Amino acid sequence: MKPSLILRTSAAPILVMAVLYSLYILLRGHNSPGGGFIGGLIAGVGILFFAISRGRHDALRQLRVAPTTLCGTGVLLALASGVPALILGRGYLTHQWLFIPLGDGRLPIGTALLFDVGVYLTVIGTVCAIFLNLIRR
Numbered sequence: 001m002k003p004s005l006i007l008r009t010s011a012a013p014i015l016v017m018a019v020l021y022s023l024y025i026l027l028r029g030h031n032s033p034g035g036g037f038i039g040g041l042i043a044g045v046g047i048l049f050f051a052i053s054r055g056r057h058d059a060l061r062q063l064r065v066a067p068t069t070l071c072g073t074g075v076l077l078a079l080a081s082g083v084p085a086l087i088l089g090r091g092y093l094t095h096q097w098l099f100i101p102l103g104d105g106r107l108p109i110g111t112a113l114l115f116d117v118g119v120y121l122t123v124i125g126t127v128c129a130i131f132l133n134l135i136r137r
Helices: 005-028 036-054 056-063 067-080 083-087 111-132
Strands: 097-102 105-110
Touching: 005 036, 005 111, 036 056, 036 111, 056 111, 067 111, 105 111
Parallel strands: none
Antiparallel strands: 097 105
């Protein structure tokens, strides 16, 4: 069965909205509920919606990186987020913070962000690796 014109037309804008919203959830997750896992699921669902409407090959082209590469990169980033604490003689995964002056305030950047980005990439890669292999179109 060929997907409808409406489904094919709406797939690209929905993918863009899903990825943008997933990035918002990823960055919001430090101070509020959310973070890498749910953000990765939202982005993965956007890619899967695109794959259902346009096909597996087009979805892999939009992804630009093999899903297994995303998984590996994400796991390495999550593991690397604990290294700064080890270098400073603290416990592994004790998150460290850097405060960057920004206007009138300071922007806190921590190794927790690196961990969340690693989880984000791992979840996207896992979701896409599993479900894109189920789609044979």
